[in-house]
Amino acid sequence: MPELAADVSTSRSAEVSAAVPAHHTTMIRLWDLPLRLFHWLLVCAVTAAIVSAKVGGEWMVWHGRAGLAIVGLLAFRLTWGVVGSTTARFAHFAPRPSSLRAYFKGQWQGIGHNPVGALSVFLLLGLLAAQALTGLLSNDDIDFNGPWFAMIDKDFSDRIAGWHHTLSNLLLALLGLHVAAILFYLIAKKNNLILPMLTGWKKVDARPKVATKPAGWRALAVSLLIAALAVFAAKTDWSASSLSAPAQQHAVQGVTQ
Numbered sequence: 001m002p003e004l005a006a007d008v009s010t011s012r013s014a015e016v017s018a019a020v021p022a023h024h025t026t027m028i029r030l031w032d033l034p035l036r037l038f039h040w041l042l043v044c045a046v047t048a049a050i051v052s053a054k055v056g057g058e059w060m061v062w063h064g065r066a067g068l069a070i071v072g073l074l075a076f077r078l079t080w081g082v083v084g085s086t087t088a089r090f091a092h093f094a095p096r097p098s099s100l101r102a103y104f105k106g107q108w109q110g111i112g113h114n115p116v117g118a119l120s121v122f123l124l125l126g127l128l129a130a131q132a133l134t135g136l137l138s139n140d141d142i143d144f145n146g147p148w149f150a151m152i153d154k155d156f157s158d159r160i161a162g163w164h165h166t167l168s169n170l171l172l173a174l175l176g177l178h179v180a181a182i183l184f185y186l187i188a189k190k191n192n193l194i195l196p197m198l199t200g201w202k203k204v205d206a207r208p209k210v211a212t213k214p215a216g217w218r219a220l221a222v223s224l225l226i227a228a229l230a231v232f233a234a235k236t237d238w239s240a241s242s243l244s245a246p247a248q249q250h251a252v253q254g255v256t257q
């Protein structure tokens with residue numbers, strides 16, 4: 001299944017790169033297709049969520065839909081971070097004191113998210129998760145409620161909507177920083193990070209020290225299943241009144257028959 005491969009990856013390609021002299025550069029498959037699709041779909045969904053919330057009114061329905069799409073994408077990414085190809089795994093890029101020290105001394109030689117970039121990835125994913133979770137419980141005081149609104153009382157939902165608002169400003173700031181950092185790498189460091197996020201391929205110094213492994217279809221199926229379950233859980237009103245409604249209806253039907 002070549003498209004899912006993160007490459008340098010297979011032992012065969014690791015052998016090939018080991019045969020290349022160290023001063024040469026080589027192309028590696030850095031980001032697998034599911035991770036790239038995740039990223040660009042997330043960009044679309046977050047843009048849609050922010051624009052629809054700013055327009056408001058009838059557009060809040062689309063805000064809810066974009067929000068649910070983000071829930072699914074985040075659930076997919078969390079699973080893919082455990083079962084996906086090597087460079088997509090959290091354990092691969094989680095920063096350690098030693099990797100951070102090496103990075104600040106200019107000696108970090110890994111592939112994928114660098115240790116500081118990785119910190120911002122975790123922050124971004126965490127902030128998006130908090131944004132989505134608070135959204136599910138929020139209300140706009142007019143006619144749009146998150147699907148979990150009925151599970152809590154109105155005062156609490158109002159407080160959570162305040163957090164949702166504050167978080168959205170933090171998120172906008174972090175996204176500004178995200179794009180600025182990527183442009184800084186592009187212009188000042190002459191390191192194009194955008195192209196690998198589009199094509200999957202990156203030019204690196206030969207003989208990367210990390211052997212990477214691609215993910216299989218089973219990993220993809222599990223990640224998609226968990227994403228679907230997360231969307232189902234997020235769009236369901238789990239409040240006692242809503243869950244008992246069909247049972248009551250049934251009881252009424254039973255009485256009238």
Ligand code: HEM
Pocket residue numbers: 035039042043044046047077088112113114117121124125175178179182193194195197
């Ligand atoms: C709503 C806007 C955006 C969001 C929510 C977002 C989110 C993210 C996230 C979560 C990651 C980590 C990928 C992973 O899961 O491993 C990431 C990485 C990345 N993003 Fe974005 N992004 C946004 C906009 C952009 C834009 C506009 C660009 C292009 C200019 C961009 C370029 C990249 C690149 C190149 C990386 C990989 C960085 C690296 O090599 O370490 N992103 N983004």
Ligand code: HEM
Pocket residue numbers: 046049050053054063064065066067068070128129131132133134135136137138139140141144145146147161162164165168171
């Ligand atoms: C992670 C994705 C999300 C982003 C970036 C986001 C962003 C925003 C923004 C910018 C606002 C306007 C805040 C303001 O200016 O007062 C807003 C309001 C709102 N959002 Fe979200 N949201 C997200 C997810 C969700 C989800 C999943 C839901 C529920 C389905 C939701 C429900 C609401 C509600 C009910 C409001 C109105 C709150 C109010 O008027 O005080 N949001 N959101």
